[in-house]
Amino acid sequence: MLKTAIYVDAENIKMSGGYGMRYDVLVDLANSMHSVMVRANCYLAEDLERTKADPEYRQKVHAYHNILRNCGFKIIKKYVRRFKDEDGNITTKANADMDLAIDALLQARNLDRIILLTGDGDFLRLIVALQNTGCRVEVIGFHNVNKELREVADSYISGFLIPGLLPIAGAQGEQADQWQRGTVINFNQDRGFGFFRYYRLDNNVLQSETVFFHLSKSTLTSDHYFQEPYRIFEFRVVENPANNNRSEAWDIRFMKEA
Template identity: 40%
Template structure:
């Protein structure tokens, strides 16, 4: 009898939901949507939904043609990368003292979309740090979705713990460009990267940093000695560490460091860290 062909595993359907205003105000200004798309597809998943929720101030646009021009150009660029944009118009509120505040909250739209579309998804990536999404994460998981979280600064600790995986946007290669290095080739000698300290020996005055060299489906393989790992270990001498970076910070894996890479004079194909400092002033 002829054998039936083997059943191939289906590719996971992925939905990405970006709380753009939360990200913009918490360290993710200039986040690259093309890199985010590549990261979401790193396991060859089908990008079923790519949604972002962006604020737009119509009143300011009427008064400031340059703002209107830049906003429209930015939205078009994001659409060119295949994203659906939900525009949230800024609303103004005046309190009893006459103080005017603005708000363009996309939480409800984003939560409803994720819940309604979840039945056709296996994986959901939420790009936010807002703890209000805690129940949304729980509900999506109960519907069978794997939920990953990407954030920059001020990310809810509970939200990180509830998600199936949390990725710091600072550590994803090129997701957040290095503004003062326009031609930065992430991971190459001479480039600027962001990473964490994995080992530090205060009595010896040196340690080792680790950074993600490229986007890979094997992000869980954190040991740089594994040939399938996308992570690289870098030697760091204490003399290269900024004065405001304490030993306690170095010993805390949540401290995000920014540093330059240089070729090691002691080890073939080895790298050393130079000008090591806190990334974007976080953890201060």
């Protein structure tokens, strides 16, 4: 069994499209049939002055922290500090990067696999150092992920593509389980069809799947969206009764650049 740890750069994730992320899904990824989670750390900022003065903010912060703890995460807080320049302008700072890096390096001696959630290129050197201890480092990010960070990691996947990690807007009711996010792996522009790659969780292990799509099932007005492999789409996977119940992607909509 691989001893696995999760380290979440919560402020970066929140500001980069991961707000509302399901932490229990991360725990499931760490507790797969081949690995077991031995540590989960979440590094976040808290405005202590606001916590004391604003009851609504305090309630939201405490509720958020309780969710993390219930999922098995240890919370490492960095309190917001305020600085005033010569012109009287106030800036705030609460950076937990150093805390995350030191903890990961110290704890790596007892780990085999690390799941790091961030898009911050400042962690490039940390990833290499962790790999040099023998750890496998898997990076999950959302928007604005540093290109070199993707390349240096042992694996990188967009958090948008992990089933259930970030709920799909409007995916409710009986059709909720049909909705997926994926990327184009092949597109025939002349004939207007192609294939998406998406993922399913099987025994908490990400399994790659492919599904056929046709432009007639898209909400988009142009086929140029499908000519780039780094774009993420949302769609329903359905069995088409007019095509021998073959699985197809319907209601295709563009989400973002991967």
